[in-house]
Amino acid sequence: MxxxxxxxxxxxxxxxxxxxxxxxxxxxxxxxxxxxxxxxxxxxxxxxxxxxxxxxxxxxxxxxxxxxxxxxxxxxxxxxxxxxxxxxxxxxxxxxxxxxxxxxxxxxxxxxxxxxxxxxxxxxxxxxxxxxxxxxxxxxxxxxxxxxxxxxxxxxxxxxxxxxxxxxxxxxxxxxxxLPNGMRFISREERKSDRPDLTEARVVVSGGRPLKDKETFERLVGGLADALGGAIGATRAAVDAGMAPNDYQIGQTGKVVAPELYIALGISGAIQHLAGIKDSRIIVAINKDPDAPICQTATYFLVGDLYQIVPQLIESIRRA
Ligand SMILES: Cc1cc2nc3c(=O)[nH]c(=O)nc-3n(C[C@H](O)[C@H](O)[C@H](O)COP(=O)(O)OP(=O)(O)OC[C@H]3O[C@@H](n4cnc5c(N)ncnc54)[C@H](O)[C@@H]3O)c2cc1C
Structure with missing residues (x-):
């Protein structure tokens, strides 16, 4: 048995x-x-x-x-x-x-x-x-x-x-x-994407509130994720603001991820978000506030404006 x-x-x-x-x-x-x-x-x-x-x-x-x-x-x-x-x-x-x-x-x-x-x-x-x-x-x-x-x-x-x-x-x-018949399958909504599954990806790039809108989110968070062959995640603030779909949310009420590299763009590091990323091997955070709470969890913390840093990062990775 x-x-x-x-x-x-x-x-x-x-x-x-x-x-x-x-x-x-x-x-x-x-x-x-x-x-x-x-x-x-x-x-x-x-x-x-x-x-x-x-x-x-x-x-x-x-x-x-x-x-x-x-x-x-x-x-x-x-x-x-x-x-x-x-x-x-x-x-x-x-x-x-x-x-x-x-x-x-x-x-x-x-x-x-x-x-x-x-x-x-x-x-x-x-x-x-x-x-x-x-x-x-x-x-x-x-x-x-x-x-x-x-x-x-x-x-x-x-x-x-x-x-x-x-x-x-x-x-x-x-x-x-x-078998019970209390539930009925109606349809499946699938996003066609060449990006890896968020919970299985080796690299995850996530964006927070300062990404402003869907297009900017896709250009910067999506652009960096694609340059690194990674998946995209988001904070609840970014999801609630309509910048990213619900299934991108990472954290206490979202998904738990554990990639080798987690890059947080404009994310303060609220405890509810950290609950979903703590098992990541390396956490890189880019934030313009040197006192943002995520600096205590991040392996590498870059103080600066993501609007300046991320396009340069994407460009250098693509060139390399
Ligand atoms: C019950 C409950 C459950 C929750 N579950 C979740 C959850 O599962 N996941 C989750 O993420 N949240 C969750 N939250 C919400 C959470 O508390 C935070 O509100 C949220 O994570 C904040 O998102 P954020 O970091 O994007 O925004 P903010 O906290 O507003 O942080 C934005 C950060 O961006 C920085 N910034 C601004 N402009 C720039 C720039 N140009 N360049 C660089 N940095 C910049 C700021 O300095 C700031 O640190 C939950 C809350 C509750 C009460």
Whole structure:
């Protein structure tokens, strides 16, 4: 019987790399683990997962699961867990898992701990370390009960090696008629972009309030991101002002990113924004105020007007 079941996230026939980090937590918790892929026509995705050290890749493939409707996915997860007997149900912190895993936890009547960054032994059992108060403090959490649902911060766990002997792919039969019908898929709005996914990018360039409007934001933030092959992010102030779309927002109420390089253009460094960037390896901030709070978090802090610095930076990077 597997100790852990890891939910794998995918989009447009690609596994979301960040969802693999939860496998490393499964390895640290010990025992065998299985991977769960839910969707429709997911053969390519499941085949790409067989060497990650799992005992099997469980595949729930049905037209009724073509879109990630939370009520259906949660039901499938709960059924797969009951069948496998797994004690730990794991996923990576993301919009997808935030939508689905709390419902699965409720169906399983299991406690849930989100944003786990480490595990520790405490009084003979495991405690989970997770950020609280927008990342300004950490809590150690212990949970009771036979099962638990956990999500991990991708940056806190390495990507697992993909060098194990291939494991079997096991079909999980879904009775589509018995799945809940409380939600209906209407449409998907996709922004066509050659830029990398914000949560997976190695470089993220973000802009704040002084970028003024959409065009200026795209010219300066987008221009620097493109010169570096990076993704674009924004503060809530920039999103609220209509300079950037909602899904660019980084922070407590936005996305959490952990790139190798994070460049903050005209961003003050409010605690709610820092909550989404703290795990970045190098933070470069450009701000005209030498006392802006972000100077305490930034690895490199350039004091100056972004309207002068950024065009020069884009030009020099392109020339180099
Ligand atoms: C419950 C709650 C949740 C929130 N969640 C989020 C969240 O998820 N993400 C988020 O980002 N915010 C969030 N906020 C908002 C957050 O508190 C800040 O208001 C916001 O992050 C500020 O954005 P900003 O840095 O772009 O703007 P400002 O704080 O106005 O900072 C602008 C900065 O630009 C500098 N500047 C101005 N002109 C120039 C120039 N020409 N060149 C260089 N620098 C210049 C200024 O010196 C200043 O430091 C949340 C707030 C609340 C209450």
């Amino acid at each position: 597997a100790e852990s079941l890891v939910l794998i996230e995918h989009d447009r026939q690609q596994v979301k790399r960040s969802s693999l980090h939860a496998i490393t937590l499964a390895q640290q918790l010990g025992g065998e683990y299985e991977l769960l892929v839910i969707g429709h026509v997911v053969n390519k995705i499941s085949s790409s997962l067989v060497s990650l050290g799992a005992t099997s890749v469980i595949v729930a493939d049905d037209p009724a699961l073509a879109e990630p409707l939370a009520d259906r996915y949660a039901t499938v997860i709960a059924e797969a867990v009951r069948k496998s007997g797994a004690k730990n149900i794991l996923g990576t912190s993301s919009t997808f898992s935030k939508d689905i895993l709390p419902r699965a936890a409720a169906l399983l009547d299991a406690p849930m701990v989100t944003d786990v960054v480490a595990i520790e032994q405490m009084d003979g059992s495991i405690s989970y370390r997770r950020p609280i108060n927008a990342g300004s403090m950490f809590a150690k959490v212990k949970v009771e009960g036979e099962r638990r649902v956990l999500t991990v911060r991708a940056a806190a766990f390495e990507t697992p090696a993909a060098n194990a002997a291939p494991c079997p792919i096991v079909r999980f039969d879904v009775d589509a008629e018995s």
